[in-house]
Amino acid sequence: MADNDVDSIIANLFTPDETNWTPSQKIPVILKEIEKAKAEMKVFLNNNDFDVAAVLKEGNELCAESQGLVQEMEACKQEIETVTMAEILKSIESHDLIAKELESVTFAYSIVNDIINCGKYLKEFEEGKEVQSFTRAVEAVYDLLMYIENPSEGFDQLEIYSNAKVTGQLILENIVRDLFLEWDRMVCFNSRTDDRNCTTVTITLTLNESLLSIDVLNALDKCKKLDERVDELAQFIMKEVLIPFMHEYCLTYSETDDVTVVTVSIEHKKDYVPTYEEVITNIRLFFHYLSQKLNVEFKRSTTLMSLIGRQLRDEFTEMIVKDVFIHTVPNNITDLQAYNSVTSVIHSFQQFLSSVYFYPEKGYSLLNYMNNIDYLFADRSSQYFLETARSIMLKDLSVSMSIGVEKIPEGGRLRRLSNGDYNEAVTILDTTMPNSLFYFPRCMISKTAQELLDLVYGLMEQAVQCTDVVCRKLYNTARLIFELYDAVVPYHHENFLLTIPQYVALFHNNCMYLAHNLQTLGDKWLNLMEGCEVSYAISFVDLVQKMRDLGYKYLTMQMQQQRKQILDNIRTSDLNCIVAKDVLNENAEAAVRQCLRQLQILKNVWIGVFPANVFTRLMATLVNMFLDELIHRVCTVEDISVEMATQLTDMYNLVVQKTPQLFHKPADVESHVQPWPKFKELIFVLGASLRDLESHWNDGTGPLAVHFKTEELRNLIKALFQNTQYRANFLSKIK
Template identity: 60%
Template sequence: MAEEYDVESVISKIINANESTWDPEEIMPLIIKEIDQRKVDVRKFIDNCDYDIEAIVAESDELRIESQDLVDEMETCKQEIEEEAMVEIIQSLDSHDKIAKELQSVNFALNIVDDVIRCSEYMKQFDEGREAQSFSRAIEAIDELMQFIETPTSGFKQLELYESTKNTAQLILDDLLHDLNEEWEKMISFSMDLQNHKTIITMNIILDESENCKDVLVALDNTQNLVGKISAFARILKEDVLTPILKHDCSIYSATDETATITINYKPNFTPPYNVVIANMKLLFQFINNKFNIKYSENKTLMKIFGQLINADFCEMMINDCLVNTIPNNINDLQCYDKVTSDIQDFQYFLTVINLFPEEGLTLLKYMDNIDVLFSHRSSQYFLETARSIMLKDLSITMSIGVEKIPDEQMNSENYSVDTYTEEALDTFGKTLPKSLFYFPRCMISKTARELLDLVYLIMEQAAQCSDVVCKKMYYTVRLIFELYDAVVPYSHENYLQTIPQYVALFHNNCMYLAHNLQTLGDKWLSLMDDRELDYSIGFLDLVQKLRELGYKHLTMHMQQQRKQILDNIRSSDLNCIVVKDVLGENAEAAVRQCLRQLQLLKNVWIGVFPSNVFTKLMATLVNMFVDELIHRVCTVEDISMEMATQLTEIYTLVVQKAPQLFQNTSDVETYVKSWIKLQELIFVLGGSLKDIENHWNDGTGPLAVHFNVEELRSLIKALFQNTQFRANLLSKIK
């Protein structure tokens, strides 16, 4: 009935939702009426219901009374428990704590006793190992004892037994380690005998498959000392045996299965061939493998440990001190390098078989990854050393080079098909550059200069066949060669360049010859690299002037030295004392003759060595300096006697007679010696009269006026002639 009653619908009937305002007093009677009606409906429902509501209510009252009785009974039990049982529980807890403390005390004592017993058992095991002469069992027992006493039961450390046991165990362990060291030294030992230029190393390895030997190895392994022992052996082997085998003449001989003798012979400038080094290494490692290949424990051998300790260092040593040196220094040998790599691969396989090298991850051929770089360095070093050895050779071994005369014919362009612009460019090029730029004049050079240039061309040809890395290195090597020439040749031949004129001439020609070829060397190099894209520029023009200046420098120094000798000869004679003497001594003519002999000697050693034009200019420079000095000696004197004038005429006439013979063509003296005519005019003045001088002056148009300035001529006339009216008239004309 309640489910069918809808309160919302009833309210909506009473109150109209559309009305915005309503009065509660009007609504309340309607609501009360509805409530009364609902009460009547409820009463009817109860009267008509099948259940006995009054009986249910009565039964509920009875249940409530019984529940209250149970609650009262439980409250009574609670009070009894709190008053009686709680006392017994507290007494039980006190008894339990006492028993627990007693049990803890018993357990504490029991644990200490157990530790003492275990220490005793370890010591008993040690004694049994020693009685059985087993290092491994003894070491194992002591090691376990040492580990056990590090974490003892609480209270055990406070016993005197703990400290005594710990100290005793440490002493026993130290003694065992000492005995193990002695056993190892008996098994593996080195002895070294140092002699003159020789060292003999004897290596003894006494290892076998016996139980005693394995027992020692296991004991060392258990104490973590085996790796250290093998590491020390590897270090000695590397420093005293492997390194000498790589660098010196060595021989290895195995007298017995347990002894090997390594003889090291110290030879200067000796490097053993790679195949000899490999053969010696095979003998040595085969001997070691025969003794170290002992399986002392599961999957453990000394050779594996030895290999792990030494393989990386040995690989680097072999590569850096031996295998890198096998890289050839020329492209032809590099193309035949397979034989070397095959030998190295065989050696690698041998090292892998004896467990010195792992099967993967380590290879002796790893240097081949940078073969181009190594080859370029090797070649560069070889070529630089070769170039330096050439530079140190004697410069006096000569050869003729160059052309006598520059050809007049033009390049025949009939075979070339060029456009108009190219033809005009070639024509302009031919008119702008002198032909002499492409020709070297006939002269003598040292064969070493040609040999050095041939070496450069060889480097260039090899570079064209190599990779870009090598090609670039070769280019810079060639540049270094010419820079090395500047540093090495003047220093190594310093004494000769200071004292021997022919050496100076040859060195000058060598510099000019190399500089001449450097002008076109860059173009020749580029012509071989047409199909390559280079990331660097190729050129040698910056070195041309440097080499020329090197030749000029030493030639100039020698010319200054020759000039000083000539001036010293003249100034040490009476020619330097004309002003205080009336007559010249014999040393004046001797000094002039000495200067002429000096110049004649230079002609003998220079003619045919220098190019003809260079020889002429050099000789003309020295002769002109010589003549200028002779003229200066006379023109600066205030008084010259008749006898001295006659002597000077004879001496200077000797110079006029001899000097032309110093040139290839006697007429060259007039062309290239600037003061030559002046000397002849001076001789004329010394032997002539005032009238002759007046005629040669010819009112400022004669030869005297051309070659002498006014002050020089006036001073010379005053020194030679007395003060007469005629002299005064002549001097008045010379203005």
């Protein structure tokens, strides 16, 4: 039967090709198949090993037995509901009563246990007190207070709880007070300043490796008061000892052989800066004394010295590097190359600090600043050169020296250097380039100007030997020096520059000399660098005109001051009111003589100081102005008496006599003083007759026509001569 396949049977009854069939046709076939299946089933059952009848009988027996069990369970259920549940309810009531009794017992036990423990801790405190152990006493009190912090229920409502808490606090306060007294006995420090402005710092240490000292330290540590006392000591050491070591003159010594008392004497000297060796020596000696007393190990790997180090090492490291070691960085390349001798001393000092447990073995370095040694060296060098330059600028300008060449050579510079062939552009440049670009004329300058220039040359020679970072910094420093000159010198020497002509002359020459060197300083810098490429432009040309303008500014101010003084002399005399007088007062001649004296003084202080051509131009400018003013005073007058004309002639002849002496060569007055011929012609007019004037006019071709304007000459003739027919005829000729 198991082999019968329903799908295959159906496939035999209904073939896919058969389409025209009816149910009546298939029913007999299906019935036949059913009968066949029944027969096969019967055969299958007959061949089976199971006894169906026996199985059916056994099933009926099991069914009857199950029914009996169900009945028994129903009986048990009835019994449980009537008897057992009553007993269970009674047991629950008993359990609740027992639980309440147990809770009451537990509550009483907890309170009693807390009371016993409080008593135990108080007993331990008394025992520690009897054996004079601060540590045991502190531990007992701390255990008591910590235990009281979490009391059991009900205990905190008892009076004994309050008493225990208050007692514990009082005991702890008394212990802490006693510990502080012991600490102050073992560690005492003070500072006092006497009338001589000297400070004496004294630190007295009686600590040792005795049980009492260790017990006090442990007890302070247990009650969390040791850090407070150590911090107080550390801050005192930092403020009163270590910081003065870095800035003052100090002496460290011990007054006793066992180093119980350490004394630091501080003498407050003005502007005193200790060397790094002095600082290291003082700190070494001081920490050596302290370590003999403070390196008592009161708990594992912990000493007072290490606690002080933990408090101070960060601040100490930062301060000693910033205030001491950075200043050891040299300001010149030679000392920088030998700087290893300094770093070895600092490294040895660091090892010493580790050996006395002020520093840990790892994690701290006093030489970290060496990571930026290039930048530090650049800053130090820059600061040194700027400070040196400023000190030079503050020196007296009147201390002078001669500089420059007497005569600038002729011919192009390139042709003088070589006879080689040049292209057209170079030839044009050579022929058009002024020689003054490469030569400075003979004059006087302040020695400070040359000192400043030498300083910049020294800076330049050092810069080209350094790294690019340092070179760039020093290049900017060189530029700053010249900008600093613009700011410092005029401000510091202002009074002299506004009142003393010689100062102005030297200052002007200084500016011109510095500007002259600034033109080629950049090229000299690049030549020293031997072709090294840089990422920035090296040039000082932009500062040239600024430096020249600075010299021009104060020279112009001085010239204006001299001009004003000359004009004031003339305008406060009778020369200012010729029209209202027939005869000039003596103050007119005095004013002229004063102006000549002023010009003579300028000559005395300027000649040889200014270059010859500059001196001539300056003197010619003032003389031009002076003569123009004298000419103007006469040419604008409507009436001049004979006596006044004579006076004017005498005074103006004095000017003609003295003026040529104001120049290097008397002939210079002819070529550089423009109104000089007119002035001499004016003197001639003041003393001449109309006939003489007519000959000098010479029908508009004579000297009068050359030097005087028509209106000026007509007005002058009208002022000097009476109105006659001859004068009228002569005036008619002047057109």
